[in-house]
Amino acid sequence: MKITFTKDAGPEALARVRAALPGARLSRVAAGAEARLPRPSAAGLLAPLLENIPGVASVSLSDAELCPLACARGDKSFSSPLDFKSKKPVFIAGPCAVEDEELYLASALALKAAGAHALRAALFKPRSSPYAFQGVGWPGLRIIAKAKKLTGLPLVTEAVDTRQVGRLAAVCDVLQIGARNMRNYELLKEAARSGRAVLLKRGMRATLREWLLSAEYLLKYGARRLALCERGDSLSLPGHPVLDLDLLRAVKKISGLPVLADPSHASRDRQLAAALAVKALRAGADGLLMEASLDPLRAKVDGRQTVTVETFKTIAGKFLCKPRI
Numbered sequence: 001m002k003i004t005f006t007k008d009a010g011p012e013a014l015a016r017v018r019a020a021l022p023g024a025r026l027s028r029v030a031a032g033a034e035a036r037l038p039r040p041s042a043a044g045l046l047a048p049l050l051e052n053i054p055g056v057a058s059v060s061l062s063d064a065e066l067c068p069l070a071c072a073r074g075d076k077s078f079s080s081p082l083d084f085k086s087k088k089p090v091f092i093a094g095p096c097a098v099e100d101e102e103l104y105l106a107s108a109l110a111l112k113a114a115g116a117h118a119l120r121a122a123l124f125k126p127r128s129s130p131y132a133f134q135g136v137g138w139p140g141l142r143i144i145a146k147a148k149k150l151t152g153l154p155l156v157t158e159a160v161d162t163r164q165v166g167r168l169a170a171v172c173d174v175l176q177i178g179a180r181n182m183r184n185y186e187l188l189k190e191a192a193r194s195g196r197a198v199l200l201k202r203g204m205r206a207t208l209r210e211w212l213l214s215a216e217y218l219l220k221y222g223a224r225r226l227a228l229c230e231r232g233d234s235l236s237l238p239g240h241p242v243l244d245l246d247l248l249r250a251v252k253k254i255s256g257l258p259v260l261a262d263p264s265h266a267s268r269d270r271q272l273a274a275a276l277a278v279k280a281l282r283a284g285a286d287g288l289l290m291e292a293s294l295d296p297l298r299a300k301v302d303g304r305q306t307v308t309v310e311t312f313k314t315i316a317g318k319f320l321c322k323p324r325i
């Protein structure tokens with residue numbers, strides 16, 4: 001924790017800081033002091049109190065003080081239900097939303113054959129417009145359960161509300177927290193408590209720290225298997241996808257968590273999505289969350305950015321380990 005003093009701060013400012021941090025080791029640095037706390041996770045509670053002290057200009061915390069669990073060292077990849085432990089990238093594919101049963105099941109089988117390791121299986125869609133298709137809802141649970149049985153692939157499903165978590169977790173293997181809900185802390189807690197693996201997307205325009213802090217919520221409240229997903233921001237000009245690959249690499253390095261890329265929502269165009277998918281994997285993404293279906297032109301939502309199974313197969317084929325003969 002770094003405490004910076006104002007230019008006119010007197011010795012009493014340092015004395016008050018010292019008194020507010022019992023047990024901490026304080027050392028003077030250029031314009032202030034550096035404090036090592038006996039309990040680093042207390043930094044978040046103490047920082048605002050220190051900032052109230054006259055003569056303190058600012059208090060800054062390191063990533064490790066702010067997010068001790070997310071920044072803890074060690075291998076955080078997991079092998080179930082998604083195999084991040086092996087070297088191959090992990091491919092989660094499927095239409096934006098579950099819609100027509102027959103098309104969903106046929107797409108699921110075709111995507112498995114094309115190299116998918118898990119299925120996108122969204123029943124509830126968080127839409128910007130209340131008039132847009134909101135997802136098939138609970139009747140779709142039967143459809144995705146059928147797809148799981150048919151393909152043997154794990155299901156990745158977005159929960160948009162705390163009340164959905166238990167029922168979704170009973171059938172789905174990975175709970176997705178979407179961009180709009182990255183900052184929905186009650187939903188993060190509930191998803192963490194479910195015992196399921198969680199896929200946490202970066203919220204639109206969220207900073208690295210905000211993203212890490214949301215990951216910290218999940219870890220603090222019990223999530224044991226966590227992967228992140230970079231999905232870009234919503235301010236892109238048409239034709240200029242904004243998947244932040246620098247941020248993707250940075251969060252991977254700091255947290256050690258597996259990090260996927262979602263090229264679909266960053267591009268809003270299936271040709272761009274295909275190109276972005278390859279770029280993201282070459283940049284070090286651990287896999288993709290990608291919209292793909294046998295018939296994107298029938299989709300009620302995000303059809304234009306949904307690639308065909310053929311295109312998905314070409315992308316996956318470039319990166320999947322070829323079996324040795």
Ligand code: PEP
Nearest residue numbers: 122178179180201231265
């Ligand atoms: C999705 O992946 O289905 C989705 C809604 O994406 P995002 O939360 O990134 O907008």
Ligand code: MN
Nearest residue numbers: 096291301302
């Ligand atoms: Mn979508």
